[in-house]
Amino acid sequence: MQWLSDIVAWLVRDGFGLDPAGRLGGSIHFFIYDVIKIFILLGVLIFTISWVQSYFPPERTRRILGQRKGLGANIMAALLGTITPFCSCSSIPLFIGFTSAGLPIGVTFSFLISSPLVDLASIILLASVFNWSIALAYVLVGLVLAVVGGSMISRMKMERHVEAFVFNSPVLQNADGHLTRRQRFDFARGQVAEIFGKVWLYVLIGVGIGAAIHNWVPEAFISALLGQDKWWSVLVATVVGIPMYADIFGTLPIAEALVAKGVGIGTALAFMMAVTALSLPSMIMLKRVVKLPLLLLFAGIVAVGIIMIGYIFNAFGTMFL
Amino acid sequence: MIIKILGSGCKKCIALGENAKAAADAAGISAEIVKVTDYAQIAAYGVMSTPALVIDDKVVSTGKVLSVSEVAEKLGTA
Numbered sequence: 001m002q003w004l005s006d007i008v009a010w011l012v013r014d015g016f017g018l019d020p021a022g023r024l025g026g027s028i029h030f031f032i033y034d035v036i037k038i039f040i041l042l043g044v045l046i047f048t049i050s051w052v053q054s055y056f057p058p059e060r061t062r063r064i065l066g067q068r069k070g071l072g073a074n075i076m077a078a079l080l081g082t083i084t085p086f087c088s089c090s091s092i093p094l095f096i097g098f099t100s101a102g103l104p105i106g107v108t109f110s111f112l113i114s115s116p117l118v119d120l121a122s123i124i125l126l127a128s129v130f131n132w133s134i135a136l137a138y139v140l141v142g143l144v145l146a147v148v149g150g151s152m153i154s155r156m157k158m159e160r161h162v163e164a165f166v167f168n169s170p171v172l173q174n175a176d177g178h179l180t181r182r183q184r185f186d187f188a189r190g191q192v193a194e195i196f197g198k199v200w201l202y203v204l205i206g207v208g209i210g211a212a213i214h215n216w217v218p219e220a221f222i223s224a225l226l227g228q229d230k231w232w233s234v235l236v237a238t239v240v241g242i243p244m245y246a247d248i249f250g251t252l253p254i255a256e257a258l259v260a261k262g263v264g265i266g267t268a269l270a271f272m273m274a275v276t277a278l279s280l281p282s283m284i285m286l287k288r289v290v291k292l293p294l295l296l297l298f299a300g301i302v303a304v305g306i307i308m309i310g311y312i313f314n315a316f317g318t319m320f321l
Numbered sequence: 322m323i324i325k326i327l328g329s330g331c332k333k334c335i336a337l338g339e340n341a342k343a344a345a346d347a348a349g350i351s352a353e354i355v356k357v358t359d360y361a362q363i364a365a366y367g368v369m370s371t372p373a374l375v376i377d378d379k380v381v382s383t384g385k386v387l388s389v390s391e392v393a394e395k396l397g398t399a
Contacts, residue, residue, distance in 0.1 A: 057384065058369040092329070092360045097369030165361050172367030172380060190386070194333075288360055 001037055001128070008033040027215035034207045034253050039196075041128060042203075042249060045121040046195050049083070050188035052120070054179055056083055058094055059172075061111075062101055071151060073103075074110040078146035081114030082139075091115075092285055100169040105162060105294075106154025113302060114146035117277045122248040129256050130265075137313070138269060145305040152301055153294070161294035202250030210253030219261050228264040234310030237267045238303060241274025245282075251275045266313030273306045322352045327363045328372035334358075337372045337386045344392035 008029055009020040018025030061080045068076050091112065098108040118139050127135035179187070213222070226233040241251075255268035278299055287295055324341050328334030338354055345352035357363055357375075366375060370384030374395065381395045 062369070093363055093369050093371055096360070096364040097367065100364070100367070165364065169364040170367040172369075172383075187385075197332075 001040075004037060004040075005029075005033050008036070023215050027211040030211040030214045030257070031207055034210060034256075035204065037128070038125070038203050038207070038249055038253070039200075041125055042121070042196065042199070043192055045124055046192045047188045049120045050191035051184055053083055053191075054184040054187045056080065058097060062098055062103065065098070065103055065107055065111075066101065071147070073107045074147045074150045074154070075143075077107045077110035077150065078114040078118075078143045081111045081146060082118045082120060082143075091282065092289055095286070095289055096166050096169050097171070099162060099166050101171045104154050105159060106150040106152075108150075109153045109298060110146045110150025112298075113149050113277060114143060116247070116282075117146065117273060118142035119248075122252075122276075125248065125252055129252055130259070133319075134265065134269075141309045141312075142273070145302065145309065149298070149301040149305060153297060156297065158294045158297065161291040163289050163291065166289055199247055199249050202246045203253075206246065206250035207253040210257035213254065213257040214260060217261070222258065222261045222263060226258065226263045226267055228262065228267075228314060233264060233267045234270045234307055234314065237271035238274045238307050238310065241271045242278045242299075242303065243280045244275045245279035246275050248272060248276050264310075264314035266310040266315070269313055270306050270310030273309065274303070277302055277306065322350055323355060323377060324352045325355045325357050325375035325378075326372055327357045327366060327368050327375060329358055329360070329363075331371075333386050334372040337374060340387060340389045341374060341392050343389045344396060347389070348393060348396055350396065 011032070012018050012020045012025050012029045016025070016028065018028065020026060020029045064080065065073055065077055095108055095112065098111070099105055123135050123139055126138055224230075226237060251272045255272050258268045258271070259265055283295065283299065286298070290298075322345070324345065326334055326338045326341065328337070334356065338356060341352075342354050345354075363371065363373075366373065366380050368380060368383050372386065373383040374381050374387060374392065376395060382391075387395065
């Protein structure tokens with residue numbers, strides 16, 4: 001969005017009387033430009049995506065998944081995870097609903113990994129902040145992580161680590177019938193309002209941190225901690241990101257600023273994935289339906305996967321930028 | 322009549338609860354609104370997307386904040 005960047009540069013120069021290339025002017029430019037850009041993308045994307053999502057309520061996803069077996073089911077679960085409407089507050093009922101209907105828990109975990117990690121909005125946002133090859137590569141590795149992680153959980157026969165009441169829950173078929181176009185429109189509009197309400201603060205904080213990194217933190221400091229040549233960079237980014245709770249919209253500006261400071265693309269992606277896929281609040285929620293060994297296995301597989309993805313991207317990342 | 326709102330207590334559940342109350346009041350029905358926040362109990366209704374509306378132990382809507390008039394419609398058919 002060069003046009004927007006130009007308008008903001010003009011505003012910073014003529015409106016505030018600051019040099020957009022200077023330190024203060026530069027951070028103000030980064031902040032205003034990124035906030036507007038992310039909010040525009042957010043509005044358009046969430047509306048479009050919610051429209052698509054309205055065709056895939058969880059009941060339908062469950063039906064589709066029930067018809068498949070083995071690896072095919074895990075792949076389908078990872079794919080459907082990208083489009084099924086899903087907020088962290090409904091992850092538990094969804095887990096119970098899938099499991100009680102007889103879906104293997106590995107398939108459900110493929111869905112649970114892919115759902116926060118890869119969604120259509122994140123793809124387009126990544127493409128506009130970085131470029132299309134990075135966005136597609138991110139999606140691909142995200143899906144692979146979901147499929148492999150879920151399959152491993154299936155292999156290990158972890159069913160006994162699921163709380164018993166989960167299996168004894170009844171299965172309710174679709175309570176609602178077909179949606180009219182009007183209802184889809186209302187759903188999509190409602191989603192935009194809801195997601196805006198939920199993420200605007202994270203976006204502002206994320207962009208604020210991004211702007212600070214962009215113009216105030218010395219490059220030498222960042223590269224000493226997270227530089228390409230430091231073997232621990234991906235590890236640090238992942239470990240710092242895991243307990244944090246934010247979504248991709250808030251983490252993207254931080255990743256953007258880090259990459260601009262010479263941090264490897266793999267390190268930045270590992271940080272984004274760790275923040276979105278694993279968080280303390282979602283772990284606490286999951287703990288109510290699964291026992292500790294399964295929870296730790298899930299977190300462990302995802303964390304190791306993210307770290308591996310980070311190193312792979314750092315090794316081959318120059319191909320993408 | 323007992324109207325139950327299933328959901329972990331997020332904003333949407335509160336909104337649905339208020340709409341349900343308003344709809345019942347408008348229809349002159351004396352209804353008791355019960356909030357169900359325990360996951361095990363929500364699961365016992367087989368509900369996957371919250372908030373869900375349960376009228377006299379029958380699930381009539383899931384995953385949506387129904388407007389006052391939509392709740393009224395459900396009350397009429399329930």
